[in-house]
Amino acid sequence: xxxxxxxxxxxxxxxxxxxxxxxxxxxARFEDFLNAFELVYHPSLTHNxxxxxxxxxxxxxxxxxxxxxxxxxxxxxxxxxxxxxNILQQLAKRSLYIVSVGSCASYGGIHAKFEKNSDIHGxxxxxxxxxxxxxxxxxxxxxxxxxxxxxxxxxxxxxxxGTIVLDEKNRPVExxxxxxxxxxxxxxxxxxxxxxxxxxxxxxxxxxDQGCRGPMTHSSCNKILWNDISSKTRVxxxxxxxxxxxxxxxxxxxxxxxxxxxxxxxxxxSKRAYLSLTGVAKTFKIERLNKKxxxxxx
Amino acid sequence: xxxxxxxxxxxxxxxxxxxxxxxxxxxxxxxxxxxxxxSVGNMYNYFASKEELAKCAIKYSTNILAxxxxxxxxxxxxxxxxxxxxxxxxxxKVKENPExxxxxxxxxxxxxxxxxxGCEGFLCVGxxxxxxxxxxxxxxxxxxxxxQDFFAAFGMFMGSLGGFAFLSGxxxxxxxxxxYSDLIAENIYRALKYEE
Numbered sequence: 001x002x003x004x005x006x007x008x009x010x011x012x013x014x015x016x017x018x019x020x021x022x023x024x025x026x027x028a029r030f031e032d033f034l035n036a037f038e039l040v041y042h043p044s045l046t047h048n049x050x051x052x053x054x055x056x057x058x059x060x061x062x063x064x065x066x067x068x069x070x071x072x073x074x075x076x077x078x079x080x081x082x083x084x085x086n087i088l089q090q091l092a093k094r095s096l097y098i099v100s101v102g103s104c105a106s107y108g109g110i111h112a113k114f115e116k117n118s119d120i121h122g123x124x125x126x127x128x129x130x131x132x133x134x135x136x137x138x139x140x141x142x143x144x145x146x147x148x149x150x151x152x153x154x155x156x157x158x159x160x161x162g163t164i165v166l167d168e169k170n171r172p173v174e175x176x177x178x179x180x181x182x183x184x185x186x187x188x189x190x191x192x193x194x195x196x197x198x199x200x201x202x203x204x205x206x207x208x209d210q211g212c213r214g215p216m217t218h219s220s221c222n223k224i225l226w227n228d229i230s231s232k233t234r235v236x237x238x239x240x241x242x243x244x245x246x247x248x249x250x251x252x253x254x255x256x257x258x259x260x261x262x263x264x265x266x267x268x269x270s271k272r273a274y275l276s277l278t279g280v281a282k283t284f285k286i287e288r289l290n291k292k293x294x295x296x297x298x
Numbered sequence: 299x300x301x302x303x304x305x306x307x308x309x310x311x312x313x314x315x316x317x318x319x320x321x322x323x324x325x326x327x328x329x330x331x332x333x334x335x336x337s338v339g340n341m342y343n344y345f346a347s348k349e350e351l352a353k354c355a356i357k358y359s360t361n362i363l364a365x366x367x368x369x370x371x372x373x374x375x376x377x378x379x380x381x382x383x384x385x386x387x388x389x390x391k392v393k394e395n396p397e398x399x400x401x402x403x404x405x406x407x408x409x410x411x412x413x414x415x416g417c418e419g420f421l422c423v424g425x426x427x428x429x430x431x432x433x434x435x436x437x438x439x440x441x442x443x444x445x446q447d448f449f450a451a452f453g454m455f456m457g458s459l460g461g462f463a464f465l466s467g468x469x470x471x472x473x474x475x476x477x478y479s480d481l482i483a484e485n486i487y488r489a490l491k492y493e494e
Contacts (some may be wrong), residue, residue: 053395258438262449272436275428283419 003077005062005159008054009042009101012084013077013111013120014068017145018102019044025148026228032153036159037063052080055090060133061156064095069104069111070126073119075274084182097158098132099139100125101151106140108169124170136163140170144242148177149224157234170243171218179267181214183222184231190215193281194289199236202293206238208262211253213241215266308345309334310358313351318400322352322409338397349412355414356406356422359398364425365390371429377437378487384433387474387482392463399463430455434490443490454489458482 011019019042025033040061041054043046049057072085079087092098100123102107107122114120124138126235132138139158141150154172157164165173181187186200189196189205196204214222217239221231233239240252254262265274299307312333312488315326327348331338370384385449406413406423421425432452437443443451453455462482466475 083380144348252416257445259434259451260449261435261447263435263439274434275431276424277428279420279424279431285491 004036004038005096006038006040006059007063007065007155008040008061008068008071008089008095009041010051010084010190012066012068012070012079012105014102014104016067018067018105018143018151021145022101022148022151024227025116025152028151029149030069033155035154047268051087052125055080055082056089058094061091063097063099064132065099065151066092066105066123067101070123071117071120072126073117075207076117076120079286082130088123089128089130092127092130092132095132095137096134098127098153099141099154100124101141102146103242103247105141105143110248110264111145111196113248119200134162137166137170137171139164139166142169142171142176142243142245143219144224144245144247147221147224147226147230150220166253167218171243173296175220175224176218176220176243178220178223179215180217180219180221180231180233180241180243182220182243184214184233186233187223189289191281192284192286193278194286196236199238201236203291204291206233206236207255209255210238211240211251211255212238213244214239215242217244302344306354307358308340309336309351310355314355314359314397314401317352317355317405318397321323322348322405322412330393332453352405352409352412353417353422355401356417359401360423360426362395362398363391364429368389369424369427369432371432371436377433377440377442378435378491380437381487382480382483385486386476386479389445389466389479391468391480393475396467399460400467403460403464403467404466427452437490438492441492444492451490455486458486 010014012235023044029105030129031078039045039099041049041051044050046126065089068083068084070088070201071169072083073079074083077084077209100106104111105123107118108208109122112122122140127138134276139154143150143156150172153175154164155288157174169178181190184190186205190207192205193208195208196206199210207215212233214233219239223232238253241247243247265271306459309330311481313325313330316329316333318331326342328338331341345354366387367384368385370380373380375382375383380430416422430431430452431448434443434448434455439446459482465471471478
């Protein structure tokens with residue numbers, strides 16, 4: 001691979017969220033990125049060339065990054081008077097690697113749930129077996145949005161090693177093997193079943209009532225922190241499971257329960273084992289965990 | 299099971315009978331030693347105190363019921379049928395091994411001070427409570443049971459079974475206990491069943 005690989009960022013049905021996330025990268029890391037790669041085209045940035053120029057030229061695209069879901073229906077979405085699917089298929093054939101950036105590009109996301117158009121899919125399905133030049137699997141970076149560092153790590157890994165280890169949903173294992181639960185600062189509240197009764201508190205676990213999907217969501221949100229300092233669960237908002245293929249689900253901020261018992265338990269744990277531990281933990285009331293960390297009234 | 303474990307189990311089984319018949323305070327370690335044909339001193343090689351024995355006894359007796367309910371939970375039955383099957387098994391235990399339920403009702407529930415340190419909450423009955431949770435959750439997830447507060451459902455379930463075991467122990471029932479099994483199961487089911 002040449003010293004400065006070329007990147008083309010294609011947008012289809014998208015809210016632009018992954019672009020916003022990408023542009024919010026750690027500035028030193030983004031500088032590394034700009035020094036190591038040539039971002040030839042991104043629709044939100046000023047470039048010397050347009051999408052039409054990209055389409056009519058034949059230069060090798062090292063990394064084709066796609067943001068947004070794909071449709072062949074131009075009534076819903078078109079670029080350059082062509083469908084997103086046509087453009088994707090043209091560019092894919094000239095690309096060494098294809099990276100789906102975000103949940104919508106990975107599997108259609110919220111757009112695929114639109115009932116009036118059944119022809120909205122993720123990149124892989126839209127490519128209909130068209131392979132990129134390296135024949136590497138399409139890399140899915142799920143998330144709504146993707147953490148900017150996940151994009152950078154993936155690109156740097158591919159640049160240096162030529163391949164990246166993927167899970168069964170074609171997500172990089174390095175980034176998606178942890179659960180959002182790993183590294184959550186509320187884990188002690190989870191262990192002792194102390195609930196946070198609303199959002200934004202320093203105290204309490206958000207799993208029991210607030211719908212937190214941390215213990216069943218593959219992501220490194222609490223390992224590679226957002227803006228280098230925080231995460232949803234750290235500031236008191238439940239994980240909404242945005243890196244999983246069933247996102248967005250209904251009732252995001254509600255823990256589905258049956259007769260007061262969580263319908264879903266942490267990943268890979270049998271319900272019997274989970275309930276046994278829960279029963280024991282609930283027997284004890286840990287005073288330290290049941291009081292405010294900072295009590296302004298005291 | 300080692301010889302020592304086997305002997306401990308035998309002590310627990312004998313103490314369950316004595317505790318449930320005479321009560322916790324009216325049963326002494328010498329009484330249990332006598333039933334075991336053991337010396338009093340040797341008894342202490344197995345249990346450090348009567349309180350420790352009582353705590354082991356509640357775990358032992360509820361685990362018997364937990365195993366019964368686990369078998370029922372794992373059986374390919376509807377949630378309704380699981381209630382009927384478990385009620386039958388529970389009443390059969392009340393008939394054949396009354397000390398298991400009697401101990402729970404007349405010792406464990408009646409002498410909370412004995413169990414307050416080490417058996418508080420669900421600690422010594424956890425395995426059984428877990429199986430009840432699984433029965434209820436599965437029924438609700440399959441929409442055989444309606445959604446409701448856990449403790450409301452749990453209290454009704456245990457109250458119906460325990461209350462009837464108490465009536466049986468008081469010998470006030472007019473018919474054989476097993477003849478009430480399906481009637482009680484039906485009552486439990488109706489309190490739980492899903493309604494559109």
